Amino acid sequence: MSQQPPRRHGTRKPYRRPTKDPVRVLAFEALRAVDERDAYANLVLPPLLRKARAAGDFDARDAALATELVYGSLRRQGTYDAILAQCVDRPLREVDPPVLDVLTLGAHQLLGTRIPPHAAVSATVDLARVVLGDGRAKFVNAVLRKLTAHDLDGWLERVAPEYDEDPEDHLGVVHAHPRWVVSALWDALGGGRAGIEELLAADNERPEVTLVARPGRATAEELLAAAGEDGAVPGRWSPYAVRLAEGGEPGALDAVREGRAGVQDEGSQLVALALAAAPLDGPDRTWLDGCAGPGGKAALLGALAAQRGAALVASEKQPHRARLVARSLDGNPGPYAVIAADGTRPAWRPGAFDRVLVDVPCTGLGALRRRPEARWRRRPEDLDGFAPLQRELLRQALAAVRVGGVVGYATCSPHPAETRAVVEDVLKGRGGPAAEAEWIDARPLMAGVPELGDGPDVQLWPHLHGTDAMYLALLRRTA
Numbered sequence: 001m002s003q004q005p006p007r008r009h010g011t012r013k014p015y016r017r018p019t020k021d022p023v024r025v026l027a028f029e030a031l032r033a034v035d036e037r038d039a040y041a042n043l044v045l046p047p048l049l050r051k052a053r054a055a056g057d058f059d060a061r062d063a064a065l066a067t068e069l070v071y072g073s074l075r076r077q078g079t080y081d082a083i084l085a086q087c088v089d090r091p092l093r094e095v096d097p098p099v100l101d102v103l104t105l106g107a108h109q110l111l112g113t114r115i116p117p118h119a120a121v122s123a124t125v126d127l128a129r130v131v132l133g134d135g136r137a138k139f140v141n142a143v144l145r146k147l148t149a150h151d152l153d154g155w156l157e158r159v160a161p162e163y164d165e166d167p168e169d170h171l172g173v174v175h176a177h178p179r180w181v182v183s184a185l186w187d188a189l190g191g192g193r194a195g196i197e198e199l200l201a202a203d204n205e206r207p208e209v210t211l212v213a214r215p216g217r218a219t220a221e222e223l224l225a226a227a228g229e230d231g232a233v234p235g236r237w238s239p240y241a242v243r244l245a246e247g248g249e250p251g252a253l254d255a256v257r258e259g260r261a262g263v264q265d266e267g268s269q270l271v272a273l274a275l276a277a278a279p280l281d282g283p284d285r286t287w288l289d290g291c292a293g294p295g296g297k298a299a300l301l302g303a304l305a306a307q308r309g310a311a312l313v314a315s316e317k318q319p320h321r322a323r324l325v326a327r328s329l330d331g332n333p334g335p336y337a338v339i340a341a342d343g344t345r346p347a348w349r350p351g352a353f354d355r356v357l358v359d360v361p362c363t364g365l366g367a368l369r370r371r372p373e374a375r376w377r378r379r380p381e382d383l384d385g386f387a388p389l390q391r392e393l394l395r396q397a398l399a400a401v402r403v404g405g406v407v408g409y410a411t412c413s414p415h416p417a418e419t420r421a422v423v424e425d426v427l428k429g430r431g432g433p434a435a436e437a438e439w440i441d442a443r444p445l446m447a448g449v450p451e452l453g454d455g456p457d458v459q460l461w462p463h464l465h466g467t468d469a470m471y472l473a474l475l476r477r478t479a
Helices: 022-036 041-054 062-073 077-084 097-112 117-131 132-148 152-159 167-175 179-189 191-202 218-228 266-277 296-307 319-329 381-399 422-426
Strands: 210-213 233-235 241-244 259-263 286-289 311-316 336-340 351-361 400-409 436-441 471-477
Touching: 022 041, 022 062, 022 097, 022 117, 041 062, 062 077, 062 097, 077 097, 077 132, 077 152, 077 167, 077 241, 097 117, 097 132, 097 152, 117 132, 117 218, 117 381, 152 167, 167 179, 167 191, 179 191, 210 218, 218 233, 233 436, 259 296, 266 296, 266 351, 266 471, 286 296, 296 311, 296 319, 296 336, 296 351, 296 400, 311 319, 319 336, 351 381, 381 400, 422 471
Parallel strands: 286 311, 286 351, 311 336, 351 400
Antiparallel strands: 210 241, 210 259, 233 241, 400 471, 436 471
16 A cells, blocks of 8 residues: 655745834824824824833834834825825825825835835834734735835936926925925025025934023033033034934933923024014013913023013913923023913003013924924915914014014014014004014124024024024014
């Protein structure tokens, strides 16, 4: 009797449980929060990182990678959407948002980092299996395999229109900005192609963490010494600024934990310092921050006012933001008050202040480095929504300052509709009574800062000054 060959069983590979990578799971959770709740990554990510560190899952390198995955995916979202659309057999709007978030994380690892392609695909597919299930993970795997056909430059050659045919659309795809934002920034900046490309590229760079030493409470030298020689360098323009090295942790410094210093972009510091330095006619006893939340400028103004024996009133409409202002001012050496009040319906008598700052709500197009998701949320019609509020806040600020006093109108946007157009309309009385005020040239009050334009107002730029694109107009009440 002949021996029968052994029965062959199926050749299917044994089931492998997906590897749960805490870094990528956290990045996915952050993207879902941004998408589902319209949250901002700079508010969502820190508590997730703190929780992961407390659980012992993360070290500093893990936190850095998670931060890069979240911010990089959000900054380049429009570009990655254009590329993914070439790899998916249906319109992207028909892809479930959680699946699209996983694909975007994979695209950023493949096209925007130095992670080897095989590792990027494998890690992303494992993430998909953990958060989406095996079925949709197969779809993710198929799409990412197509994505590996080209590097970022190769894909851009295929998906971006030629510059000569459509400059705004070309720049929008290459530099990951909506077309209308490219157009608006280009109008505000002026000039040719080189300048706008430098600005858009700067918007996609990870911003430095900049500290402010609050005068009379801390010094830049103290912060530099505490951070160590390799941990920080002086600011470019503000005497109170210190720039932390990449990966530097502000909370590790005693001055920051104690509220004697804080995190504040150097552009915001320059705005507060310019208002404080503007020449006055008459006394200098009472200052107002009319849109004070979350409190960074108020804390700097409060410290500067205290050195002169002046008092600060910090007003913020939203009670929860007013509490943040109070926290920022806690321990200020001079007199101050924090109130929850609407700047368009003043809780103070006219002419009560010597200096007034209104850093008005805006589209935030000047802070796209810090809030990269804002570029995809904002719409051109948002400008019309902010316009009446911005004008009324400036009108009421001019009413709040005494004759001879100074008002600073500031906004974190370079869009002309939110900057000079607002000031000119208020001064001409469009939509309300004409303000009796004159321009002050703000440029000499930012001594040493180059390329501030023709004045009298000032526009800062990420690519020129390393700051957010802050705008400042200074006005003196004349009658």
